Amino acid sequence: MVKSSTSAMPILFNCPHCQKPYRIKSELAGRKLKCRECQQAIHIPKPIKNQELEELNSSPEPPRRLPPRRSPAPVLISKSSSNDRVRGSSIPKGKNHLALIVSLIVGTLVMSPFICCGLFSSLSAPSRTPITARTTPKSPSKTTRKTSSRVSIEKDIPYLKRRAELETSLKYEQPSPQEYEAFTTPVGVEKVHYESNGLQLQAWVDRRGVKTEKSPTIVYFHGGFAIGETSITEACAPFRNAGYVVMCPTVRGENGNAGNFELFLGEVDDAAAACRWIAKQNYVDSDRIYTFGHSVGGGISALLSLQEDVPVVCTGSSGGLYPVSTFYEWINIVPFRMKNYDELELRSLIGNVKWMQTPHIAYIGTTDFGFHSTIRKANNEKKGEFSLIVEKVRGDHFTSFTPSAQKYIHYIESLPKSE
Structure with missing residues (x-):
């Protein structure tokens, strides 16, 4: 059963300056921290509750635009930081299989690239016949078009x-x-x-x-x-x-x-x-x-x-x-x-x-x-x-x-x- 509260869920977000991913306890929402990668001050966002997801999906208001970055394209990092080397290292000998599984799950949450590149990112002959039917913009917000059956x-x-x-x-x-x-x-x-x-x-x-x-x-x-x-x-x-x-x-x-x-x-x-x-x-x-x-x-x-x-x-x-x-x-x-x-x-x-x-x-x-x-x-x-x-x-x-x-x-x- 899905819980309706996010109080126990970690907050996953990226530094808006350098895109370093973070996983922070939910009770720290709203506070400031200094990015370990770029040393810039960043605000910890509030977690999004499950019921808010549906509101976002059906809201008539357009989503806020992401803030500009100094380098909108991916920043190529010439060498790994010490944190990257720790995350990339193998699990020490002596850990049992359960510890291995837990470590991989935690690593997945920490490094999820899906959030890294989207949610908080400040971030060829065309077909002879267009593959998709599309119209040019003609209304400022809600667009309802007939969709195919599944x-x-x-x-x-x-x-x-x-x-x-x-x-x-x-x-x-x-x-x-x-x-x-x-x-x-x-x-x-x-x-x-x-x-x-x-x-x-x-x-x-x-x-x-x-x-x-x-x-x-x-x-x-x-x-x-x-x-x-x-x-x-x-x-x-x-x-x-x-x-x-x-x-x-x-x-x-x-x-x-x-x-x-x-x-x-x-x-x-x-x-x-x-x-x-x-x-x-x-x-x-x-x-x-x-x-x-x-x-x-x-x-x-x-x-x-x-x-x-x-x-x-x-x-x-x-x-x-x-x-x-x-x-x-x-x-x-x-x-x-x-x-x-x-x-x-x-x-x-x-x-x-x-x-x-x-x-x-x-x-x-x-x-x-x-x-x-x-x-x-x-x-x-x-x-x-x-x-x-x-x-x-x-x-x-x-x-x-x-x-x-x-x-x-x-x-x-x-x-x-x-x-």
Whole structure:
């Protein structure tokens, strides 16, 4: 039986400055503490009670926007803190199996990346026919559209058919929940625009590392819900240094773009459109286009593997293999009505692996514990299929990113080249 009070439940939240995850006793709600990672003062939020979740899900008021961060994109941490090393270390010898299980459960709660990247984060030819029916924004708040029956329960119905029959029911028509900070395009990088379902969206193309007239290309999807300069300068460095053209697109509702925040639905259409746009550029080897993303961007990259007619060889992600349960962790920012389970199921690769169109390789940090149950689900689901590869990489949700990107480069370089 679910308890109606949260008095005994811990408060899970992230530092709004550096995104370090915390698990604090509920009786400390409202107090201040100094972040152990960045030394900034932060307020401990109040816990959300179970009855409040339903109110959030049905409230006509739009959710508050997340505060801006100095670096909206994932901050790449060059070395682990002492706390990270403790969390990543093995359990001392002499502990029995019960202690092992308890330690893993506690670690899962502490390091859950779902809260890290959403709730408190300050944080490619498009189909010949659009896969989903969608309308442009026309009302300020409640949007009620006819939704499909729960056809997605029928697992024999292909993913793309189920997706085509869904008209999303948005609670709010508004942009991304994360505010953004304008930045100057780095020297040597070109700012461009691409079109997706009638929307003009921003992207940045970095050709500083190219070595050939027509170069292999990575379409990189940033973490969080807004792009920052660090996505272009730091996150993409491994791909740029390896000689790839790198495209960093934004999607609908981000960084001043038109369109509504849909959370892993229309944004995936935009990602496909970005891939199609870059494939037409004369400096790109159209037979060697790949995608990669971190965190939320990894989730978008993973969902691209379910789309058809996207001109990419392979998709990849770091900390982005999200299950349906993620949306319950992100209740404060979920823009759609969760009572229709189709809305959840069509936004996750897990549960739809059999319908993959393009291979995907998902890297998960060894101490990114929130994804470890997802690994088991994915391995159980693929049942010998090789369209989805899941590999653990040393590190947490952030420190595993750079080694994951390097492993992905090595992986795609090993793929056979087309004649």
